[in-house]
Amino acid sequence: xxxxxxxxxxxxxxxxxxxxxxxxxxxxxxxxxxxxxxxxxxxxxxxxxxxxxxxxxxxxxxxxxxxxxxxxxxxxxxxxxxxxxxxxxxxxxxxxxxxxxxxxxxxxxxxxxxxxxxxxxxxxxxxxxxxxxxxxxxxxxxxxxxxxxxxxxxxxxxxxxxxxxxxxxxxxxxxxxxxxxxxxxxxxxxxxxxxxxxxxxxxxxxxxxxxxxxxxxxxxxxxxxxxxxxxxxxxxxxxxxxxxxxxxxxxxxxxxxxxxxxxxxxxxxxxxxxxxxxxxxxxxxxxxxxxxxxxxxxxxxxxxxxxxxxxxxxxxxxxxxxxxxxxxxxxxxxxxxxxxxxxxxxxxxxxxxxxxxxxxxxxxxxxxxxxxxxxxxxxxxxxxxxxxxxxxxxxxxxxxxxxxxxxxxxxxxxxxxxxxxxxxxxxxxxxxxxxxxxxxxxxxxxxxxxxxxxxxxxxxxxxxxxxxxxxxxxxxxxxxxxxxxxxxxxxxxxxxxxxxxxxxxxxxxxxxxxxxxxxxxxxxxxxxxxxxxxxxxxxxxxxxxxxxxxxxxxxxxxxxxxxxxxxxxxxxxxxxxxxxxxxxxxxxxxxxxxxxxxxxxxxxxxxxxxxxxxxxxxxxxxxxxxxxxxxxxxxx
Numbered sequence: 001x002x003x004x005x006x007x008x009x010x011x012x013x014x015x016x017x018x019x020x021x022x023x024x025x026x027x028x029x030x031x032x033x034x035x036x037x038x039x040x041x042x043x044x045x046x047x048x049x050x051x052x053x054x055x056x057x058x059x060x061x062x063x064x065x066x067x068x069x070x071x072x073x074x075x076x077x078x079x080x081x082x083x084x085x086x087x088x089x090x091x092x093x094x095x096x097x098x099x100x101x102x103x104x105x106x107x108x109x110x111x112x113x114x115x116x117x118x119x120x121x122x123x124x125x126x127x128x129x130x131x132x133x134x135x136x137x138x139x140x141x142x143x144x145x146x147x148x149x150x151x152x153x154x155x156x157x158x159x160x161x162x163x164x165x166x167x168x169x170x171x172x173x174x175x176x177x178x179x180x181x182x183x184x185x186x187x188x189x190x191x192x193x194x195x196x197x198x199x200x201x202x203x204x205x206x207x208x209x210x211x212x213x214x215x216x217x218x219x220x221x222x223x224x225x226x227x228x229x230x231x232x233x234x235x236x237x238x239x240x241x242x243x244x245x246x247x248x249x250x251x252x253x254x255x256x257x258x259x260x261x262x263x264x265x266x267x268x269x270x271x272x273x274x275x276x277x278x279x280x281x282x283x284x285x286x287x288x289x290x291x292x293x294x295x296x297x298x299x300x301x302x303x304x305x306x307x308x309x310x311x312x313x314x315x316x317x318x319x320x321x322x323x324x325x326x327x328x329x330x331x332x333x334x335x336x337x338x339x340x341x342x343x344x345x346x347x348x349x350x351x352x353x354x355x356x357x358x359x360x361x362x363x364x365x366x367x368x369x370x371x372x373x374x375x376x377x378x379x380x381x382x383x384x385x386x387x388x389x390x391x392x393x394x395x396x397x398x399x400x401x402x403x404x405x406x407x408x409x410x411x412x413x414x415x416x417x418x419x420x421x422x423x424x425x426x427x428x429x430x431x432x433x434x435x436x437x438x439x440x441x442x443x444x445x446x447x448x449x450x451x452x453x454x455x456x457x458x459x460x461x462x463x464x465x466x467x468x469x470x471x472x473x474x475x476x477x478x479x480x481x482x483x484x485x486x487x488x489x490x491x492x493x494x495x496x497x498x499x500x501x502x503x504x505x506x507x508x509x510x511x512x513x514x515x516x517x518x519x520x521x522x523x524x525x526x527x528x529x530x531x532x533x534x535x536x537x538x539x540x541x542x543x544x545x546x547x548x549x550x551x552x553x554x555x556x557x558x559x560x561x562x563x564x565x566x567x568x569x570x571x572x573x574x575x576x577x578x579x580x581x582x583x584x585x586x587x588x589x590x591x592x593x594x595x596x597x598x599x600x601x602x603x604x605x606x607x608x609x610x611x612x613x614x615x616x617x618x619x620x621x622x623x624x625x626x627x628x629x630x631x632x633x634x635x636x
Contacts, residue, residue, distance in 0.1 A: 023139040024098035032167040038070030077128035089144035152240035156369030160209040161228035164217035187232040220545035234367040254416015266338035276342040332389040352408040360407035395497035400459035426550030429455035438560035443514035519634040550604040571628035
């Protein structure tokens with residue numbers, strides 16, 4: 001479903017000058033080993049842009065791995081393809097005393113395809129060495145050199161701290177250019193509080209940082225890219241796939257991509273054009289036409305990655321996708337755009353950084369590397385409708401948490417435009433749960449549960465309709481694990497793709513839900529939407545935190561009391577309201593039954609570290625009241 005425009009394996013390229021290394025772990029400063037799984041002893045990247053069509057990238061990376069969690073930071077690999085040649089790769093492994101354990105020449109590296117089985121064909125390959133450590137700590141030094149004709153393949157993001165729980169002893173980046181007009185643009189990020197030295201001349205840029213302590217990941221904290229000191233790098237004058245470019249803003253980039261990568265690739269055969277027109281025969285409204293075409297693509301194509309050379313960013317021809325009935329995100333989006341064009345509906349090819357974490361395009365930094373996925377934007381009555389052409393299940397106009405609420409690049413014939421995709425705000429991520437259940441005299445539970453979801457909560461649920469009975473049953477047992485011995489006696493689903501609402505109806509039963517204490521039964525009335533986890537406590541919180549997506553849950557449970565029992569105690573009502581959201585919880589007695597009404601609204605937002613204690617206290621109270629008990633007493 002995704003594509004990598006700038007090949008990330010460049011981040012593992014390597015070089016350095018000859019030296020007599022001393023990698024004794026005992027020499028490491030304790031400030032670097034504290035709260036760290038690995039220490040980057042040296043990470044030096046040298047980029048030599050020799051012309052608009054020639055670039056050499058060298059890197060030396062030395063990592064001391066302190067424990068098994070740090071192994072992933074010492075991977076030995078380098079990527080290449082038909083335009084990107086590996087001149088050298090080698091590695092040396094040292095023990096904790098700095099003694100050489102193993103020297104690994106290039107011929108020992110395995111050479112494999114860089115893509116998985118869902119890719120039809122690709123010229124992207126990886127040379128890697130699968131080192132298995134025998135003890136900790138150990139140190140790996142990796143060096144390599146790559147030459148490429150694609151000067152647009154600059155390393156787009158360079159961080160002086162690689163990840164959470166990884167410290168840096170020395171980090172150095174050097175960029176050399178043949179002439180001043182070849183210098184890339186640089187944007188510095190998160191330098192506050194860090195000492196990063198910069199040196200610049202007409203034909204070079206260099207950054208260096210030393211002795212950077214690790215950042216410990218904390219609950220709900222932002223991603224490492226929002227906190228670690230880093231620089232964004234983008235080429236201004238470059239070549240990619242044989243196409244030359246000079247980019248100064250997003251409009252330039254969009255126009256270049258449209259002219260060189262998209263234009264002319266949306267042609268269809270006359271027969272296919274006629275087929276598309278017949279599908280919408282008698283339909284006048286453009287949005288209704290778009291829904292019909294999208295449904296046709298979902299039912300008649302499938303996703304498979306197709307990457308060769310510039311194919312990593314350029315879609316294959318629509319006529320080819322039409323013949324094969326498959327394509328990657330670029331090909332399927334371009335094909336759908338072509339079908340829409342055949343029925344006179346406008347649509348724009350759109351680049352997005354997809355994933356559950358919202359990542360925006362930098363509005364002041366037009367970079368080819370931003371974006372790992374393609375969707376379509378359909379303008380209609382002053383707004384965009386977004387569709388993901390790789391999905392065979394999402395309703396028209398609904399993209400879920402994969403591409404929601406983030407800035408993306410919409411590519412038009414006359415240039416590019418950065419806009420935000422549809423955002424599902426707070427109450428739009430809605431869940432309504434109702435239940436009618438009875439507590440039996442021996443503490444069992446039997447009843448019916450109905451649940452309706454919208455927004456991102458719909459996205460989390462609607463896939464259930466395509467699962468097996470076993471998967472569905474296990475899902476509810478995990479979701480309602482507070483109901484001991486839960487049995488799903490029956491279930492029915494209704495997926496309304498027009499209103500984008502998913503409905504669930506279940507018949508459930510369980511033994512021993514209520515605990516017995518002499519002549520009393522104790523049970524929690526909130527059986528089917530209970531929060532159980534209290535956020536982790538920090539004596540001294542270091543990082544801010546964020547709630548990326550808010551939600552609104554409304555619940556009403558009718559609880560029938562078994563004959564021969566009376567209500568001895570019910571939970572007190574509570575209302576909580578603060579900057580994070582609201583929580584209401586009431587239980588009322590109505591004739592021979594109890595009614596629980598609960599509302600929980602959470603707001604998305606970014607918060608300071610000083611707010612965390614208040615947030616934790618709020619959630620602690622939610623957990624407490626969700627777990628509150630009713631006491632029934634036997635009259636016998």
